[in-house]
Amino acid sequence: MNDINIFLILAWVVFTIITLGGALGVVTTRNLFRGTIWLMVSLFGVAGYYVLLEAPFLAAVQVLVYIGAIAILFTFAVMLTRSLTQLTDRYNRPIANVVGAVLLFVLLMVGVILPIWFTNEPVDPAIINAQVQDTRDLGEALVSKDGFVIPFEVVSLLLTAAMIGAIVIAREVEEDEKGKRA
């Protein structure tokens, strides 16, 4: 354990508190507008993990796309649906679901994480010092035929279709149009 490790672990603790605290805020808050703020806090913590894991491009994407776009979209949805007024009955069967979630966590810990507990990977210094793929490599992989050009095109098409579909679904039907449909 050298000094850098201690700073890294401190950063990890801070991001863990931010991420899990924000997540608990999302699932427990009564006021959904505050829920969206908690969601932004949690997503910001996840961006911190990306920085710790040496993926700065994804950290930027996380802030731009998740906090800048998706969380704002949730804010709009909360305001458009007046969810603030429905403050009663937050949960369906909360006790059973808490037990289920805790059981899921225990299952994941025992099944996946306990086998590699304290193994302190990566032990191989070659892996630590290996050339980490960076943003330039991601850009090249997304358009190379040996890489991800087909998934890239498919996901672009999917996003376009989803956006058009969202506009069509959420569009307010005009009065004269309504008469035609009915």
Add this chain to the structure above:
Amino acid sequence: MIPLWLYLMVSAALFSIGTFGVLSRRNGVAVLMSVELMLNAVNINLIAFWRYLTPTEINGFAFTAFVVVIAAAEAAVGLAIIISVYRSRRSVIPEEADMLRG
């Protein structure tokens, strides 16, 4: 570096919290927010495994970018459906959206 299992533990906790939210929240918007938490847990897992096990390959990195795109599409369509249901039913509770029931 920080051991891998710490990241996996956070990811598992985030996923469990998201699962609880999806199963138990009555408000449709809150359910979608919990889904976003679960997707973020998956992303942490992908990036952690990529960084610790195969940092010289681009796969985990690229998959995370795709998951972000899918999450954006899912949020847009989900919220559009919720707003549309709210217009006709004046409710954002998923159980009350039963227009397709025969």
